[in-house]
Amino acid sequence: MSRPAGRRDRGRSRRDRSRPVSVPVDAENPAEPELGPPPDLPDGGxxxxxxxxxxxxxxxxxxxxxxxxxxxxxxxxxxxxxxxxxxxxxxxxxxxxxxxxxxxxxxxxxxxxxxxxxxxxxxxxxxxxxxxxxxxxxxxxxxxxxxxxxxxxxxxxxxxxxxxxxxxxxxxxxxxxxxxxxxxxxxxxxxxxxxxxxxxxxxxxxxxxxxxxxxxxxxxxxxxxxxxxxxxxxxxxxxxxTISEREIGPVLDGVFHRAPGRIIVACFASHVHRVQQVLEAAAAHDRKVCMVGRSMVRNMGIAAELGYLDVPDGLLIELDEAMTLPDDRVVIVSTGSQGEPLSGLARMARGDHRSVRIRAEDTVILASSLIPGNETAVFTVINGLTRLGATVVHQGTARVHVxxxxxxxxxxxxxxxxxxxxxxxxxxxxxxxxxxxxxxxxxxxxxxxxxxxxxxxxxxxxxxxxxxxxxxxxxxxxxxGLAVGDIGESTLGDRLVLGEGGFISITVAIDATTGRAVTKPTLSGRGFSDDPKALDAVLPMVEDELSRTEAENITDPHRVAQAVRRVVGRWVGETYRRRPMIVPTVIAV
Amino acid sequence: MSRPAGRRDRGRSRRDRSRPVSVPVDAENPAEPELGPPPDLPDGGxxxxxxxxxxxxxxxxxxxxxxxxxxxxxxxxxxxxxxxxxxxxxxxxxxxxxxxxxxxxxxxxxxxxxxxxxxxxxxxxxxxxxxxxxxxxxxxxxxxxxxxxxxxxxxxxxxxxxxxxxxxxxxxxxxxxxxxxxxxxxxxxxxxxxxxxxxxxxxxxxxxxxxxxxxxxxxxxxxxxxxxxxxxxxxxxxxxxTISEREIGPVLDGVFHRAPGRIIVACFASHVHRVQQVLEAAAAHDRKVCMVGRSMVRNMGIAAELGYLDVPDGLLIELDEAMTLPDDRVVIVSTGSQGEPLSGLARMARGDHRSVRIRAEDTVILASSLIPGNETAVFTVINGLTRLGATVVHQGTARVHVxxxxxxxxxxxxxxxxxxxxxxxxxxxxxxxxxxxxxxxxxxxxxxxxxxxxxxxxxxxxxxxxxxxxxxxxxxxxxxGLAVGDIGESTLGDRLVLGEGGFISITVAIDATTGRAVTKPTLSGRGFSDDPKALDAVLPMVEDELSRTEAENITDPHRVAQAVRRVVGRWVGETYRRRPMIVPTVIAV
Incomplete structure (x- = not known):
């Protein structure tokens, strides 16, 4: 990329281009922490x-x-x-x-x-x-x-x-x-x-x-x-x-030409022009098309109704009908191109789709980008499909996305x-x-x-x-779910801790006046270990600690809970080098 | 790629190549579930x-x-x-x-x-x-x-x-x-x-x-x-x-040539030849090199000692010394190319590295692949570095990895x-x-x-x-941590549930003979909501349920716990459409 010649005006000047452009971080840079509330906006601004x-x-x-x-x-x-x-x-x-x-x-x-x-x-x-x-x-x-x-x-x-x-x-x-x-x-x-x-x-x-x-x-x-x-x-x-969207068409055509059985195309549910090209390839190869996935059906319905999608008469059929046709007469257009676990495509890849069983002759085209962060999900789908024998075409192997x-x-x-x-x-x-x-x-x-x-x-x-x-x-x-805004960094932080290490709960009832434990402590881990005896060794330590707090006449359930948390936390760190959430509950009765 | 001519022998035959190769799923395919224990291995097999x-x-x-x-x-x-x-x-x-x-x-x-x-x-x-x-x-x-x-x-x-x-x-x-x-x-x-x-x-x-x-x-x-x-x-x-590893050298050289300040190169800690080329570029541009990251220091030490890495005399310095040199005389070779949150590079990107503060003149080279699944972590590091003003060169923008x-x-x-x-x-x-x-x-x-x-x-x-x-x-x-094999699908399944939705715990002590609740139930959510009143509405329902179990003379803590779990689970599904883990603990005193 060299800089094209052109008019330069309104206070702009040429600059030294012998070094790579770097935009300096100056005092105005938001990375600097000192930005405060803005002043009033001047008139005319x-x-x-x-x-x-x-x-x-x-x-x-x-x-x-x-x-x-x-x-x-x-x-x-x-x-x-x-x-x-x-x-x-x-x-x-x-x-x-x-x-x-x-x-x-x-x-x-x-x-x-x-x-x-x-x-x-x-x-x-x-x-x-x-x-x-x-x-x-x-x-x-x-x-x-x-x-x-x-x-x-x-x-x-x-x-x-x-x-x-x-x-x-x-x-x-x-x-x-x-x-x-x-x-x-x-x-x-x-x-x-x-x-x-x-x-x-x-x-x-x-x-x-x-x-x-x-x-x-x-x-x-x-x-x-x-x-x-x-x-x-x-x-x-x-x-x-970027090459033209139009160049996807011949690639699809080539894949359609070679596909021995069914063709399943996954793409974004709003990509009308991509779907248009799938419809055209299907028509050219004498295949019927059925659409699956709620958003795909809805958006393409709107696009067809308003004239943005041109659907040849009789091309579209329902999935039930598609299942009765010979494999090489069928194209399924589906959502799920990002590996969404509940999508039709992911279900097919896992072998638990309601109607579609993937077979060795199937060709699956992921005519979509791979959004960063979705790689694991998408590759899981691709691996599932290939494990079942399908040929999978994706942007890493063919130009099926721009x-x-x-x-x-x-x-x-x-x-x-x-x-x-x-x-x-x-x-x-x-x-x-x-x-x-x-x-x-x-x-x-x-x-x-x-x-x-x-x-x-x-x-x-x-x-x-x-x-x-x-x-x-x-x-x-x-x-x-149904709530907006009640989840913040505290909840997400807890989820991250729980998701990494699970939790260990310790429940005990103490006498409200003496602080004496009136039950044996209940220890329970979730997301901590599959070993049912994993927590056995810490129980006597908790009991010792409860004896100590009783001896010191500690009756405040919060203080007792803190003491228990400390004992269990130290033990689990030393024994397992893990950091589950420690959740003590002390009830005064 | 066309098929090269060559000798074909040992029972191999040419095949029709007019269609794409697909390896059929046959009865031997492991995707089929029927594979059982193998028979005894025949003699000579x-x-x-x-x-x-x-x-x-x-x-x-x-x-x-x-x-x-x-x-x-x-x-x-x-x-x-x-x-x-x-x-x-x-x-x-x-x-x-x-x-x-x-x-x-x-x-x-x-x-x-x-x-x-x-x-x-x-x-x-x-x-x-x-x-x-x-x-x-x-x-x-x-x-x-x-x-x-x-x-x-x-x-x-x-x-x-x-x-x-x-x-x-x-x-x-x-x-x-x-x-x-x-x-x-x-x-x-x-x-x-x-x-x-x-x-x-x-x-x-x-x-x-x-x-x-x-x-x-x-x-x-x-x-x-x-x-x-x-x-x-x-x-x-x-x-x-794949192009030759050797072709990375000139690219590094070009980046070194244009870098106005410090250069930080992250790559795999075992990639001796990549590091070799960094050392050569550094020497050519009159820069000293310091290595950071335990595995980098260890592996390159071994490689140098055994003669796999050729280190020019006096090229390597410690980080402390590097900090005293002019910026354009320094190269830091670091781990952290996969965005590992505890690595030196990730700390620099977050602005909390012990010694290295990223500045606008710094050039960071990620001379490494992007392993699928690590994208979010790596892009977080790149965004952090660019936000601080650094120029970041990675395989998406230059040929710094093969x-x-x-x-x-x-x-x-x-x-x-x-x-x-x-x-x-x-x-x-x-x-x-x-x-x-x-x-x-x-x-x-x-x-x-x-x-x-x-x-x-x-x-x-x-x-x-x-x-x-x-x-x-x-x-x-x-x-x-320290344990091997005590974690299985059950623990991981719990972690996934807890990581997605947190948990709600309900603790109550009941009288062992009457089943009557002797304490008010304690409700607590972690990873569920930041709203301290999020669970208030379900408390009376739990109390009602406890009255019901008492009226029915249910004294078995497990049955009471199940009843409580049902009430809270149904409520949270209807109210929030969320699925936290519900953890009831009922103690009989």
């Missing part, structure tokens, strides 16, 4: 705060404030990783705007992926009449999601090219391509300047639906002068260019089209943000005009200059 | 059983039996993944040979990686005088490991080219290259035939130490006739060829050199084994001569034909 999505991949939500009013772009969920065990979803932290929900002029959704719309119902629960703005397909998915939450959102459909005033925010929408149809970028005009937010974006030059990312439109914005450019960082570390996010080469096109005065990388972990910042700098954006602002860091655009002015508290809001 | 390492990556251990005697090849550990939480190590299951330890003629170690030697002390604890055979470097690492376990092994050093009779087994050793020096393949001759076991292998044609994999020797074995070929499957899914295992193209060379009658893929998960089997078939090995035998599956070589004859029980033996 625009404030930007991410409540999720910067410093992480997921739960994207960015709040823009101008003249006392708020515009929210996206409201997604983050799927938990091993550091938040047992949790179902992680939401953006709404606290910074909870007291100002009435100030929201609109919630703009750039596209319909869960990490951009998944938290919408949770926000609407707090103020149901927020105006929700998005493209036709995005809003169809949101409406369905809200229906499941028994909410009726106020929807406002926009198309690329539309320019709409939402309260004080003058918003213009641009087509972008991504791994879901009908994605939009949004330009936000206020007196403070022109801001462009890419949403999730790629630059597929031969998109399956012919809907190009509007680079010309971005260039016109660049001519007008973009004061702040918020740019998708997901693939900034990846050099070069990413939906612009790689470094494409991002350079964006920077050179937009020529922004200030840049704020969004959507990514720190490694992605820095890589994106380095690309911006390569195209000539001065390093002090690139703001690396993780969740909660306040960026103010004042007099054409973006700078970090403070930080609001942004934590993680966990959804576990 | 050779039996092969893996006690670890097939169907998984790690804890390699293969047992060969001939004429009532045993030869063991490798004895390694498996590092636990998320399905075995809290465990330190997983050992091969020795049960199948535990009653026959005196029959072992030798334990042959192909090389010094933990997944090949890590369980040696645990086997020697059961019979300390087993003859341990290996190359010089391998034995040096084993001796050090045994010293830490206070064991003095009986060592027998061999070199490539050596042919040694170990009891009834006539063993010949061949040089192979891998990601550690001094690796060996072993050919085992008995009256049953000639078996070749690759160990871990690659075909670097320009190895840093000039020590080539002895393809010519393999070819001579092929001329003699290899009856069974056990082949490393790790990279069988990866098409093409694999130590033969990829598909190299494996074809092996098959074509050896021309085996029977093939048994080893070292790999099912996806790797099948990919390896497909390569063997492509070179002309008949599909019914390729045995896919996971751990415990018994393969007998009789009359020149290898076939599956049964299965012995092979489980996972877990080491957690």
């Amino acid at each position: 625009l404030r930007v705060v991410a409540l999720g999505g910067i410093g992480e991949v997921g739960r994207n939500m960015t709040v823009f404030e101008y003249a006392g009013r708020l515009l929210v772009v996206d409201c997604g969920v983050l799927f938990p990783s091993e550091d938040s065990p047992g949790v179902d979803l992680i939401l953006p932290d709404f606290r910074a705007i909870e007291h100002r929900l009435d100030d929201i002029d609109a919630l703009v959704l750039t596209h319909g992926h869960e990490d951009h719309i998944g938290a919408v119902p949770f926000l609407l629960r707090q103020r149901p009449d927020i105006l929700v703005v998005g493209s036709r397909f995005t809003l169809a998915l949101v409406a369905e999601k809200c229906r499941e939450h028994r909410l009726t959102p106020r929807l406002h459909e926009v198309k690329e090219g539309a320019r709409v005033q939402h309260g004080v925010f003058d918003c213009e929408y641009f087509s972008v391509n991504h791994s879901i149809p009908d994605a939009l970028a949004v330009a936000i005009r206020t007196e403070a300047g022109l801001v462009l937010h890419t949403g999730d974006i790629k630059l597929d030059q031969l998109p399956l639906d012919g809907r190009l990312t509007d680079l010309g439109g971005f260039s016109r914005l660049g001519d007008e002068g973009v004061d702040l450019f918020l740019v998708d960082s997901t693939n900034a570390e990846v050099p070069g260019f 990413s939906g996010h612009a790689t470094a080469g494409e991002l350079l096109f964006l920077y050179n089209a937009v020529r922004p005065s200030n840049v704020m990388p969004v959507h990514g972990e720190w490694r992605h943000l820095r890589a994106n910042a380095a690309l911006a700098a390569l195209t000539g954006v001065p390093e002090d005009r690139i703001v690396l602002a993780e969740d909660g860091v306040v960026v103010d655009l004042v007099d054409g200059r973006a700078s970090i002015t403070g930080k609001v508290e942004v934590g993680r809001v966990y959804v576990d | 050779l039996r092969v059983v893996a006690l670890g390492g097939i169907g998984e990556v790690g804890r390699n251990m293969t047992v060969f039996e001939y004429a009532g005697r045993l030869l063991v090849v490798d004895c390694g550990v498996l590092f636990p993944s998320e399905d075995s939480p809290g465990v330190d190590l997983i050992l091969p299951d020795f049960r199948a040979i535990e009653h026959r330890l005196d029959d072992i003629d030798a334990l042959v170690l192909t090389h010094g990686h933990e997944d090949h030697i890590g369980a040696v002390p645990f086997l020697l604890r059961q019979r300390p005088d087993i003859l341990v055979v290996g190359s010089r470097f391998t034995l040096a690492l084993v001796a050090e490991k045994c010293r830490e376990h206070r064991l003095t092994p009986r060592l027998h050093e061999v070199k490539e080219g050596a042919r040694v009779q170990h009891g009834v087994f006539d063993c010949e050793y061949f040089s192979v290259n891998h990601s550690i020096p001094d690796a060996l393949a072993v050919a085992i001759r008995t009256e049953a035939g000639l078996v070749l076991h690759t160990g871990d292998i690659k075909l670097d044609q320009l190895p840093l130490d000039g020590r080539l994999t002895d393809l010519g020797g393999f070819s001579r074995l092929g001329d003699e006739g290899v009856d069974l070929f056990l082949v490393d499957s790790t990279n069988a899914e990866v098409p093409g060829f 694999s130590g295992h033969a990829t598909a193209g190299e494996l074809l060379f092996l098959y074509n050199a050896v021309r085996p009658s029977n093939v048994m893929p080893v070292h790999g998960e099912w996806r790797h084994l099948r990919a390896n089997a497909a390569l063997a078939a492509l070179t002309g090995v008949p599909e019914d001569r390729i045995v896919l035998a996971e751990d415990g599956v018994v393969v007998d070589l009789v009359d020149g034909r290898a076939s599956i004859t049964g299965k012995v029980e092979v489980g996972r033996v877990y080491v957690d």
Whole structure:
């Protein structure tokens, strides 16, 4: 990647490129701990705060404030990783705007992926009449999601090219391509300047639906002068260019051609164009298609109804019917591409699917990315399928997936089209943000005009200059089962300890007046050892300790419990070198 | 990869290659459940059983039996993944040979990686005088490991080219290259035939130490006739060829050239040639090197002492001295390339390392693979380092790592050199084994001569034909802290439940004769909720239930406990839709 020539203006200068670009950590860097609450926003200034999505991949939500009013772009969920065990979803932290929900002029959704719309119902629960703005397909998915939450959102459909005033925010929408149809970028005009937010974006030059990312439109914005450019960082570390989604088609065709029996394709339930290509390969090879997985059936139903998915007549059948056809006439399109243990595909891999038994002639295609953190789950599925004899094709062995996010080469096109005065990388972990910042700098954006602002860091655009002015508290809001927000670091810390070492409980009743143990202590371990005698040796020590506390006239159950905890904890550390949670319960009777 | 021309003999035939190779699942396939204990081994037959390492990556251990005697090849550990939480190590299951330890003629170690030697002390604890055979470097690492376990092994050093009779087994050793020096393949001759076991292998044609994999020797074995070929499957899914380790050097050199400040290189603590190249780059750029991490210091000390690592005079310094030098004169070589949370590198990334504070000018190189399952940990380290401003170079962004295992193209060379009658893929998960089997078939090995035998599956070589004859029980033996084998599926299952949902304990004392509760029930949750009132609503229900059990004259503490468990379990499911472990303790006083 060499730096393309181009106009350079608005205070930008060429820099020495003999050394690799590194964005210096300065006093404004959020890694420094001293950031406090921001000052009042000066008149005519625009404030930007991410409540999720910067410093992480997921739960994207960015709040823009101008003249006392708020515009929210996206409201997604983050799927938990091993550091938040047992949790179902992680939401953006709404606290910074909870007291100002009435100030929201609109919630703009750039596209319909869960990490951009998944938290919408949770926000609407707090103020149901927020105006929700998005493209036709995005809003169809949101409406369905809200229906499941028994909410009726106020929807406002926009198309690329539309320019709409939402309260004080003058918003213009641009087509972008991504791994879901009908994605939009949004330009936000206020007196403070022109801001462009890419949403999730790629630059597929031969998109399956012919809907190009509007680079010309971005260039016109660049001519007008973009004061702040918020740019998708997901693939900034990846050099070069992503091949076109269209190139998956011939690969699928080749796999279909060679498959002797059934074909099972797993992909994301919202990837309409991927499924479109599967349908076309199926039709070309005279196979019928059945879809399995609730979200796949639902989303493809919506996509077909709205015309985003073109389904040849008679191609789709139900699974029951598919089971009656010859194997080489069948394609099953399924969820479960990330190894989700409850998905149809994982059940097939374990041999416990309700209807589908994997056989040696089956070909399984994982036409999807492998999201970091899911490797073990995905490989477990692949191993299960191959153990049963199936041929498994995945992105590690064939080009059956392309990413939906612009790689470094494409991002350079964006920077050179937009020529922004200030840049704020969004959507990514720190490694992605820095890589994106380095690309911006390569195209000539001065390093002090690139703001690396993780969740909660306040960026103010004042007099054409973006700078970090403070930080609001942004934590993680966990959804576990039906409850939102009752789980925090204490509970998760306990889960991590329990998950690593289990616990040992010691229960004893003491006489409330003498402190004498009136029962033999009950010792019990869970998640500690399979050996039923594992705790036998510590029982006499506990009894000795209880004799001691009695002798010292200790009658406070808490103090007795502490003494017992100490004895058991020391013993288990010395004997086993393990750290189970020690849970003493002392009842005074 | 097209199939090279070559001699085809020993019952092998060309096959139709117009369709992709799939190895059929037949009645012998271990995925079929009906395999039972094997019959007696016929006279003159050779039996092969893996006690670890097939169907998984790690804890390699293969047992060969001939004429009532045993030869063991490798004895390694498996590092636990998320399905075995809290465990330190997983050992091969020795049960199948535990009653026959005196029959072992030798334990042959192909090389010094933990997944090949890590369980040696645990086997020697059961019979300390087993003859341990290996190359010089391998034995040096084993001796050090045994010293830490206070064991003095009986060592027998061999070199490539050596042919040694170990009891009834006539063993010949061949040089192979891998990601550690001094690796060996072993050919085992008995009256049953000639078996070749690759160990871990690659075909670097320009190895840093000039020590080539002895393809010519393999070819001579092929001329003699290899009856069974056990082949490393790790990279069988990866098409093409691995570049030479030597090509890392110029990449390191380029990174060193551009690094403005300190350089920190993390790699595997046994990767002598990788470290060698770091030392050379450091010397070329006038930097001193200090090593941190216990295993790095230990292994490189051994390697230097034995002449496997060439350390220029005065190059190595201690960390204290390094801290006094200018930043651009320092290289730190560290462990922690897999994101291990207690490693020096992870501490630096979190900002809590004892001496090293990461700064914006630092360059960190992860010169290592990313082992599946470690992604989250490694990316956490990379994000931490980049957040602090460091430039991080890793295999995703530069060619700073090459694999130590033969990829598909190299494996074809092996098959074509050896021309085996029977093939048994080893070292790999099912996806790797099948990919390896497909390569063997492509070179002309008949599909019914390729045995896919996971751990415990018994393969007998009789009359020149290898076939599956049964299965012995092979489980996972877990080491957690000081104890070996007391943790099983029950404990791990409890840990998984506790790690996902925590527990709710309910403790109550009842009168032993009336069943009346003599205390108010104590309810307590750990890992359940941060909300101190989370369990308040269920207390009256528990009290009601206790009144009911009292009214029914139930005095058996177990029955009362069951009743309480039911009430709390139902309530928490309905109220929270969560599944914590419910732990009632009822004491009769």
